[in-house]
Amino acid sequence: MSSIYDQDLPRTAANFSAISPLSFIERSARVYPDLPAIVHGSGESAIRRTWSQTYRRCRQLASALVRSGVGKGDTVAVLLPNTPPMVEVHFGVPMTGAVLNTINTRLDPQTVAFILDHGEAGTLIVDSEFAGVARKALELRQSTKPLQVIDASDPIYTGPADSVGSIEYEAFIADGDPEFEWQLPGDEWDAIALNYTSGTTGNPKGVVYHHRGAALAAISNILEWDMPKHPVYLWTLPMFHCNGWCFPWAVAARAGVNVCLRKVEAKAIFDAIREHKVDHYCGAPIVHSMLVNAPDSLKEGIPEGVKAMVAGAAPPASMIEGMERMGFDLLHVYGLTETYGPATVCAKHSHWKDVDIGERARLNARQGVAYHLEEASCVMDPGTMTPLPWDGESMGEIMFRGNMVMKGYLKNPKATQEALAGGWFHSGDLAVADPDGYMKIKDRSKDIIISGGENISSIEVEDVLYRHPAVLAVAVVAKSDARWGETPCAFVEVKEGAQVTAEDIIKHCRDHLAGYKVPRHVVFCELPKTSTGKIQKFELRKKAEALEVEA
Amino acid sequence: MSSIYDQDLPRTAANFSAISPLSFIERSARVYPDLPAIVHGSGESAIRRTWSQTYRRCRQLASALVRSGVGKGDTVAVLLPNTPPMVEVHFGVPMTGAVLNTINTRLDPQTVAFILDHGEAGTLIVDSEFAGVARKALELRQSTKPLQVIDASDPIYTGPADSVGSIEYEAFIADGDPEFEWQLPGDEWDAIALNYTSGTTGNPKGVVYHHRGAALAAISNILEWDMPKHPVYLWTLPMFHCNGWCFPWAVAARAGVNVCLRKVEAKAIFDAIREHKVDHYCGAPIVHSMLVNAPDSLKEGIPEGVKAMVAGAAPPASMIEGMERMGFDLLHVYGLTETYGPATVCAKHSHWKDVDIGERARLNARQGVAYHLEEASCVMDPGTMTPLPWDGESMGEIMFRGNMVMKGYLKNPKATQEALAGGWFHSGDLAVADPDGYMKIKDRSKDIIISGGENISSIEVEDVLYRHPAVLAVAVVAKSDARWGETPCAFVEVKEGAQVTAEDIIKHCRDHLAGYKVPRHVVFCELPKTSTGKIQKFELRKKAEALEVEA
Numbered sequence A, B: 001m002s003s004i005y006d007q008d009l010p011r012t013a014a015n016f017s018a019i020s021p022l023s024f025i026e027r028s029a030r031v032y033p034d035l036p037a038i039v040h041g042s043g044e045s046a047i048r049r050t051w052s053q054t055y056r057r058c059r060q061l062a063s064a065l066v067r068s069g070v071g072k073g074d075t076v077a078v079l080l081p082n083t084p085p086m087v088e089v090h091f092g093v094p095m096t097g098a099v100l101n102t103i104n105t106r107l108d109p110q111t112v113a114f115i116l117d118h119g120e121a122g123t124l125i126v127d128s129e130f131a132g133v134a135r136k137a138l139e140l141r142q143s144t145k146p147l148q149v150i151d152a153s154d155p156i157y158t159g160p161a162d163s164v165g166s167i168e169y170e171a172f173i174a175d176g177d178p179e180f181e182w183q184l185p186g187d188e189w190d191a192i193a194l195n196y197t198s199g200t201t202g203n204p205k206g207v208v209y210h211h212r213g214a215a216l217a218a219i220s221n222i223l224e225w226d227m228p229k230h231p232v233y234l235w236t237l238p239m240f241h242c243n244g245w246c247f248p249w250a251v252a253a254r255a256g257v258n259v260c261l262r263k264v265e266a267k268a269i270f271d272a273i274r275e276h277k278v279d280h281y282c283g284a285p286i287v288h289s290m291l292v293n294a295p296d297s298l299k300e301g302i303p304e305g306v307k308a309m310v311a312g313a314a315p316p317a318s319m320i321e322g323m324e325r326m327g328f329d330l331l332h333v334y335g336l337t338e339t340y341g342p343a344t345v346c347a348k349h350s351h352w353k354d355v356d357i358g359e360r361a362r363l364n365a366r367q368g369v370a371y372h373l374e375e376a377s378c379v380m381d382p383g384t385m386t387p388l389p390w391d392g393e394s395m396g397e398i399m400f401r402g403n404m405v406m407k408g409y410l411k412n413p414k415a416t417q418e419a420l421a422g423g424w425f426h427s428g429d430l431a432v433a434d435p436d437g438y439m440k441i442k443d444r445s446k447d448i449i450i451s452g453g454e455n456i457s458s459i460e461v462e463d464v465l466y467r468h469p470a471v472l473a474v475a476v477v478a479k480s481d482a483r484w485g486e487t488p489c490a491f492v493e494v495k496e497g498a499q500v501t502a503e504d505i506i507k508h509c510r511d512h513l514a515g516y517k518v519p520r521h522v523v524f525c526e527l528p529k530t531s532t533g534k535i536q537k538f539e540l541r542k543k544a545e546a547l548e549v550e551a
Helices: A022-031 A051-067 A084-095 A110-117 A127-140 A169-174 A211-225 A247-253 A266-276 A285-292 A318-328 A350-354 A357-364 A415-420 A458-465 A502-512 A537-545 B022-031 B051-067 B084-095 B109-119 B129-142 B169-174 B211-225 B247-253 B264-275 B285-292 B316-325 B350-354 B359-363 B412-420 B458-466 B502-512 B539-546
Strands: A036-040 A047-050 A077-081 A099-102 A121-127 A148-152 A189-197 A206-210 A232-233 A257-259 A282-284 A307-310 A327-338 A340-344 A377-383 A395-400 A427-435 A440-445 A449-451 A454-456 A471-481 A485-493 A521-524 B036-040 B045-052 B074-078 B099-104 B121-127 B148-152 B191-196 B206-209 B232-234 B257-259 B281-285 B307-310 B329-336 B341-345 B376-381 B396-401 B424-431 B439-444 B450-451 B454-456 B470-479 B483-496 B521-524
Touching: A022 A051, A022 A211, A022 A247, A036 A051, A036 A084, A047 A051, A047 A110, A051 A084, A051 A169, A077 A084, A077 A110, A077 A127, A084 A247, A110 A121, A110 A189, A110 A206, A110 A502, A121 A127, A148 A169, A189 A211, A206 A211, A206 B470, A211 A247, A211 A327, A211 A340, A211 A357, A211 B211, A232 A266, A247 A257, A266 A285, A266 B458, A282 A285, A282 B169, A285 A307, A285 A471, A307 A454, A318 A327, A318 A415, A318 A449, A318 A458, A327 B470, A340 A502, A340 B285, A350 A357, A357 B329, A377 A427, A395 B396, A415 A427, A415 A485, A427 A454, A427 B329, A440 A458, A454 A458, A458 A471, A458 A485, A458 A502, A471 A537, A485 A502, A521 A537, A537 B045, A537 B264, A537 B412, B022 B084, B022 B211, B022 B247, B036 B051, B036 B084, B051 B084, B074 B084, B074 B109, B074 B129, B084 B099, B084 B247, B109 B121, B109 B129, B109 B206, B121 B129, B129 B148, B148 B169, B191 B211, B206 B211, B211 B247, B211 B329, B211 B341, B211 B539, B232 B264, B247 B257, B257 B341, B257 B502, B264 B285, B281 B285, B285 B307, B285 B316, B316 B329, B316 B359, B316 B458, B341 B350, B341 B521, B412 B424, B439 B458, B450 B470, B450 B502, B454 B458, B458 B483, B458 B502, B483 B502, B483 B539, B502 B521, B521 B539
Parallel strands: A036 A257, A077 A099, A077 A121, A099 A189, A121 A148, A232 A257, A232 A282, A282 A307, A307 A327, A485 A521, B036 B257, B074 B099, B074 B121, B099 B191, B121 B148, B232 B257, B232 B281, B281 B307, B307 B329, B483 B521
Antiparallel strands: A036 A047, A189 A206, A327 A340, A377 A395, A395 A427, A427 A440, A449 A454, A471 A485, B036 B045, B191 B206, B329 B341, B376 B396, B396 B424, B424 B439, B450 B454, B470 B483
């Protein structure tokens, strides 16, 4: 017998609507039409637009795209830095029912061509700076599908003018209707974005986001950060990276200001914080370290309490300390492209203020607990698919489940099924759960070093190395070893002006680590990094294998 | 041809889970187990429980309910004031798949019996104070369905001990498993709560809420209020009223403190604010007015910046001014039982600070704009179902659409279809939209006074009356008139010690209103109010009709 609650209470247009971040911009334009939405540049020459203007431009873009033939389920790719058009495509593209594919601007033409082919893009929007890459990618493209190319020339860009498309962005949207009547998706499970992971081997995989997840991720960011209405958000994090952790949508929901930024440089960041009164920004540890290590002269007049969010790698203690000294309020989050960016948070407790800064840094460096609107994240035994005890020792894999897990990988059912096997998304990160339930990554599955049958966490060794005063950045990888199978090999980037020898480094490690964990090789060099600041360990592994083995 | 985004990207247990407020308490108990969740009473004798303890008690309740036979789609009714068990039922009941029916504790036994019958409750939990009403209601009940009755005796209650059930609440839950493994609803559209509207005519209607709407309403409250983590929330608003505007779930999401309160009295409220450091509370205008008009001695030591939310009737300007003088930060919201409580907000603008307090009060007294996660709310022509211009003059009906509109009325498809006709929920409130798009209620459809063919907004007349210094509270209703059809009749409650005559009142109205809007009759009396502080105009209409007509 069905319950009385299952009778005559259907979903209707009145009581059910798709959850979508598109609703956020509509509301902010309606309620706060005259508040600033975008600022790009500095002083008199800066581009400034309100939420009303931005919403109208997004609708113009959507209208122009539809007139050019774009429709539901199509892919619109972009090669853009953090400029106003990059904010606009986050709304204008999904307003048409199409899917936004933000391509990493640091990729080589070959990979860009692969992405254009695989994602079946019918439209590509390119900033002048990347016209050259796009031109080569178009030549390398194998698909014969027509591709409409639009040039976005940014008045702030000072490099050589270049173009590759058939029309300029401003001319393209000028043809659109600023009152275009877009529709919410018919199903909130409809795709909104496509993000290719920078896989370390093989071709990149296309991670598909839906409207429901994008909206809930944006709201979760607001909740985790206690982000009040009208924040001033600086775009240090590339929007091509997990859609800027869904912050284009979060900032719209809060009717905040998108402070655009073409290049991530310490001076530009501090200048923007001062001029535009920035109070929030995100980035990989490398971004925050750059600020911590910048000359004091750049930091003059920076207010207390700027909120910074860090993810992409565990922030070293030295960085957390440096941020505190600058008066910045750092929140550590963790996630992957497959989880819409951050989906766990190292949620702070007031009593952490009472412990010494080293211990507080250790507490804050953990990956923590699931985001508000992610159903669960825990350390599990991937064999039995059961959660491991909260003992700080049992190592397992971090898994996620909930509405902030991707739809899957585009045109790759096998990889999708593997990634979502057993009802959980498998992160590939190895971790323990501390007694308070907070997760702490020990390593990527593939980064673990197995020496004489013992697991060595490369992160543990790196944490020790980061405590050495001369060390700016470090990465530890496995090097094949005839006797031990693998041994740790450390690559070290030294602070400007610091003097240190391999022996110093090894002695420092001996003082703080079990013998078998001490690196056998120390190489001083600049570390290769991805466009999002992640150190490219696969490059270092190649270097490590190529090292001449000492006797 | 289906899009590439529709292929091989299905919902799975890994990437799709029901949106439900039950997730909120689980997360707070996991992340903030030792933070306070509930405080009831004062000083040493107060009941204090953490989120870990509260979560365990909710699971015990759920487990005990399941053992007693409660299951999915069953109704669990409660007659409880704002005590710890009232918080617990908001989680323990839906954890079983059952639906929580919070019954207004001020109702007469006849109406309670009707609700028990109509909602088909199989369990009833009753606070000692309401055992007498429950006993009579059980006698009046017509259903022969077995009804398990549980007594909740509150140690803070000082009235005569009374009981009506077969078991005491603490004994009942003691039998439950504190680690009960509850499940999220199979469908987020499943019912979570049943709230009977205190209709002015006919039998009350049972408004059904679902998990999705309850969770989104709770989050919207957090967003509208910029409610940070760990608020201290005082329960001045009855939880039986629209589930306390979904705040039991919002406070759980924020890991805040539920400060319980049996009786809404000025002294108890000020004492609680001081002792427990309350920073948030909600209520009808009458609650806030009570605080504004309380003796100064009660207000000593009250901090600046307590956040108050007001709904249930437009707050008069005098109250908004009084709140500002007390240093309370008032936010005006609007909604109905059918919209999970508040679903529009008079979102503030910073430039409102620059206008005089009278104008600011006028701006803040408007019903405003749709909540963050309600899709839309606007003033529409109910005939053509089109939005009216934002001209401050065109009067239409406030309509809502989105995820914060009820599933419908229980076992009443006709009323459901009427209420949701045309893809919008019809509020029954008549309003205009100001040029900034903010809605302003002119009247309830049924409260409008039609005199000589002219519409008179009872609210407009009341607003003028509230500006008279002797007036504490006022209500204007229609009185039948042989010549004019209807004329306005004012019922006035005078401030303590104030002296005023009917002539004074009428003169004051003549100075501020068109002649045909001036009340023909003025009656001084205490105004009859519902348990939520709303003035009962239907009672006053009866009184008005019974007045002897002056020559």
